[in-house]
Amino acid sequence: MADRFFPNEMPDFVPETTAGETITSNTRDSLTKLLYLPYNTLSEKLKRSALDLKETVVRETWGLGGKRVKDYTLYTGALGTAFVVFKAYQVTKNENDLKLCCEIVKACDYASRDSGHVTFICGRAGVCALGAVLAKLAGDEKLLDHYLTQFKQIKCPSDVPNELLYGRVGFLWACSFLNNHIGEGTISTRHMRQVADEIFKSGRQMANKVRCPLMYEWHGKKYWGAAHGLAGIMHVLMDMQLKPDEAEDVKGTLRYMIKNRFPSGNYPSSEGSESDRLVHWCHGAPGVSLTLAKAAEVFGDKEFLQAAVDAAEVVWNRGLLKRVGICHGISGNAYVFLSLYRLTGDMKYLYRAKAFASFLLDRAEKLISEGKMHGGDRPYSLFEGVGGMTYLFLDMSEPSRARFPAYEF
Numbered sequence: 001m002a003d004r005f006f007p008n009e010m011p012d013f014v015p016e017t018t019a020g021e022t023i024t025s026n027t028r029d030s031l032t033k034l035l036y037l038p039y040n041t042l043s044e045k046l047k048r049s050a051l052d053l054k055e056t057v058v059r060e061t062w063g064l065g066g067k068r069v070k071d072y073t074l075y076t077g078a079l080g081t082a083f084v085v086f087k088a089y090q091v092t093k094n095e096n097d098l099k100l101c102c103e104i105v106k107a108c109d110y111a112s113r114d115s116g117h118v119t120f121i122c123g124r125a126g127v128c129a130l131g132a133v134l135a136k137l138a139g140d141e142k143l144l145d146h147y148l149t150q151f152k153q154i155k156c157p158s159d160v161p162n163e164l165l166y167g168r169v170g171f172l173w174a175c176s177f178l179n180n181h182i183g184e185g186t187i188s189t190r191h192m193r194q195v196a197d198e199i200f201k202s203g204r205q206m207a208n209k210v211r212c213p214l215m216y217e218w219h220g221k222k223y224w225g226a227a228h229g230l231a232g233i234m235h236v237l238m239d240m241q242l243k244p245d246e247a248e249d250v251k252g253t254l255r256y257m258i259k260n261r262f263p264s265g266n267y268p269s270s271e272g273s274e275s276d277r278l279v280h281w282c283h284g285a286p287g288v289s290l291t292l293a294k295a296a297e298v299f300g301d302k303e304f305l306q307a308a309v310d311a312a313e314v315v316w317n318r319g320l321l322k323r324v325g326i327c328h329g330i331s332g333n334a335y336v337f338l339s340l341y342r343l344t345g346d347m348k349y350l351y352r353a354k355a356f357a358s359f360l361l362d363r364a365e366k367l368i369s370e371g372k373m374h375g376g377d378r379p380y381s382l383f384e385g386v387g388g389m390t391y392l393f394l395d396m397s398e399p400s401r402a403r404f405p406a407y408e409f
């Protein structure tokens with residue numbers, strides 16, 4: 001088990017009051033030095049590193065390929081690069097970033113025109129939704145109209161799954177993204193409601209065989225995690241106006257998961273699985289913790305907050321993964337602490353996010369070059385590679401506004 005992650009040898013907590021003090025001269029370890037830096041000093045370092053990394057990500061995934069797009073997705077492809085550049089624009093307000101972003105999305109629009117995938121992260125909805133938001137920011141009405149028209153032509157076929165990466169909630173998330181950035185009603189409540197109804201209908205049908213109000217399958221497996229399973233589906237459903245019986249089913253599903261978690265506090269990747277190995281956003285405690293934190297915020301129940309805190313403890317102990325990305329890497333796991341910091345204001349969680357980011361800043365490049373850390377199959381992508389680390393570093397400059405990319409609002 002230990003070969004999936006580095007043992008976390010960083011102090012559990014360093015309060016900001018002592019963080020600024022000079023550390024004793026016998027502490028020469030560069031990572032420890034970063035942990036003791038005042039927050040603003042560290043976040044400046046992270047931002048500088050992120051802006052350099054962004055240039056590398058753009059060069060490797062866009063410039064070197066002659067600006068032709070093979071993989072258009074946000075997950076591993078060009079749209080992920082555009083999302084990183086968009087984040088950089090939000091932090092620095094550099095107009096060149098906005099222009100570059102529009103150019104990349106235009107190429108993604110062309111590359112995805114015949115795609116049957118409907119979601120934000122792995123489908124055409126992501127391209128059209130991000131395109132529309134950029135067009136609005138650039139003040140280009142004609143382009144905005146183009147992307148919104150394209151978006152409205154996306155239909156969820158009846159056999160589409162329900163999960164986040166390829167299914168209905170991944171499409172719903174794109175609708176909410178448009179409504180959040182362009183204005184309520186950009187995508188009508190009625191349209192979103194129809195999709196949500198399908199999700200509840202399908203979840204209640206599948207739940208007949210288990211003691212959980214909602215259950216879903218993807219490729220024959222009842223997944224629990226954020227990418228393909230319950231955690232991701234419940235997360236997106238909580239963005240909707242839920243009817244009382246629907247809210248009860250969401251809460252009941254989360255209580256079922258809490259009751260059936262592993263003794264270690266981690267969560268199975270699928271129903272009935274006894275393998276307590278994965279501590280990823282996609283499978284395991286990190287994705288579930290983000291959903292529970294959201295449930296605590298939406299429903300106000302203390303039991304969800306406590307469960308989110310318990311899951312975050314697993315992430316602190318076993319979440320220093322040997323990968324850098326957000327899907328199954330250290331960067332994604334850092335967002336667990338950022339969500340709890342936002343929810344509770346507890347500085348311990350800000351410190352823990354800072355610790356994971358510091359570990360990456362100090363060691364990721366070296367560990368990858370030495371082969372001790374996996375560079376990712378798509379090493380510069382948003383979800384599997386350095387793109388995700390870049391996004392996290394940019395988010396650390398305003399931690400109370402940090403959101404797991406393409407997942408949290």
Ligand SMILES: [Zn+2]
Nearest residue numbers: 280282327328
């Ligand atoms: Zn993953």
